[in-house]
Amino acid sequence: MPVPIPRQRAVPAVEGGQAQAQATPDTETAGPTVLTLLVIEDDPAGSLSIPEMPDAAGRPIRVRTARNLTEAERLLTHDVNCVLLDLALPGARPDADELEALRHVLRLAPRHAVLALTASGDAERGAEAVRVGAQDYLFRDELDARVLGRAVRYAVERKRADVAQRKLTESRIRAQENARLERGLLPTPLLDGSPLRFAARYRPGRSRALLGGDFYDTVRTADGTVHAMIGDVCGHGPDEAALGVELRIAWRALTFAGLCGDELLSTLQQVLEHERESDEIFATLCTVDISPDGRRAGLCLAGHPSPLITSPGRPASLLPYENSGPALGLLPKARWPRMQVELGASWSLMLYTDGLIEGRIGEGNRRLGQEGMVELIRRQRAQGLTGEELLEAAMNEVRDLNGGDLTDDVAVLLLDR
Incomplete structure (x- = not known):
């Protein structure tokens, strides 16, 4: 059955109010690590519920929540694997566009998988979120355990594959640069x-x-x-x-x-x-x-x-x-x-x-x-x-x-x- 998003912090804030966003998340490591999902949303009515969902091994995926981007920065520690961001969350700037919050999270967590949450039927906005850098988008009223659990697992694996591909590409570029330098030397x-x-x-x-x-x-x-x-x-x-x-x-x-x-x-x-x-x-x-x-x-x-x-x-x-x-x-x-x-x-x-x-x-x-x-x-x-x-x-x-x-x-x- 669905459970309300917990409003308490699951982990203490990092000293100085700075997140360890640059630490290597579990998206890059293989093994039996339990997945952790950070939900970023601000729903005064408290209508959003996150269902209990298992990972691929049947263990429950841990859920952590943040009411705003500042709190998300404190909670985004190295053990977070995936971020679920409500696109309705206001951005850091009053004059920002509707995807400014997503861009902020992507800058804050470049090595984490990110899922976008949008209103039902707003597929165009969800697709734009994917073009900006999210791994996938979900509709707000379709968050059942099967859909969300699978989306989290797939997003983590896609991010891991993206990181590996980027490292491979960077390695090839360095090798090409070295070859050019060597010809000059x-x-x-x-x-x-x-x-x-x-x-x-x-x-x-x-x-x-x-x-x-x-x-x-x-x-x-x-x-x-x-x-x-x-x-x-x-x-x-x-x-x-x-x-x-x-x-x-x-x-x-x-x-x-x-x-x-x-x-x-x-x-x-x-x-x-x-x-x-x-x-x-x-x-x-x-x-x-x-x-x-x-x-x-x-x-x-x-x-x-x-x-x-x-x-x-x-x-x-x-x-x-x-x-x-x-x-x-x-x-x-x-x-x-x-x-x-x-x-x-x-x-x-x-x-x-x-x-x-x-x-x-x-x-x-x-x-x-x-x-x-x-x-x-x-x-x-x-x-x-x-x-x-x-x-x-x-x-x-x-x-x-x-x-x-x-x-x-x-x-x-x-x-x-």
Whole structure:
């Protein structure tokens, strides 16, 4: 038999008068949770009655009521699964339209199922409520246990399906955005006419939710000079990745325009200062310009680890790094000395981001570090590994030493002559 809507609060008000509307409702969780229905209506005559209704397992659906939107906000806690709103309820604003109350509830409870209650025969208004965002509408004089119980269960399931579909769509969009960012961060090298061999690897870290800020590029200018760079924007996420793309593209444009060394890095710092969202954002960078004969190179370091070089009869070692400058974005009017280094007739040059050397060794707190990386590359070169195989083996061994995937993203670039 029908029972009057209880006028007392079934749960205490949330402190401060604020509802936990953003908490995850039971519409997103599977299991034997008892359904709870929040009815929002203001009928002075008290003519509206809610029948006792079972859920799919035969247990009674709990009913809670609110006389107005303010009270509904206090009662809309995480255990509410569905809201039944009387469309006759006045909106929060005197000049609002007839569906303003519904829009208010949808804003208040975006993750809850919502049913609209309308006068008998007012199907047009009910249909408009569904177009606005309600899961379904019911007529006021047709609230029997079978109709209402089924409507509540179906609304909860439809909302759960909608939430799952939205999450899937958002996941696909993020994957597409990441793919576009990755293409910008990790471009195809422009080395036509150069005898140098190019190889690169990028591996995301386990701690980030989105693509990180590691980036690299390699181009050959008209005079035969090969320019290579690798960099890392601090932080992880789409903003950092987008800034990395901007810096890489700016580096390529400035390099083709004839800039190098301190002049190039000073200009890149201006780009970073104008494009970053916070003054705390900075980027490390390593640039190398290799002479047309391949025997010499200019090296600039902006807070970045020094490249590693190997050559026949010479063990792997780091290029000089004593005169390196600060990371881009840290100091105004900073300078970045260009160091001249001798490469020799045959060599292999490896540029990398700090994710490669910050992995830990075993279960202790000791990091691999640059010295550990140098020893690792020496062993692998002694085994005859070069090019793509060397990079893949190096990254796999660093991961194994760390006991699993590295926390930070890793990018490695290899040039061979």
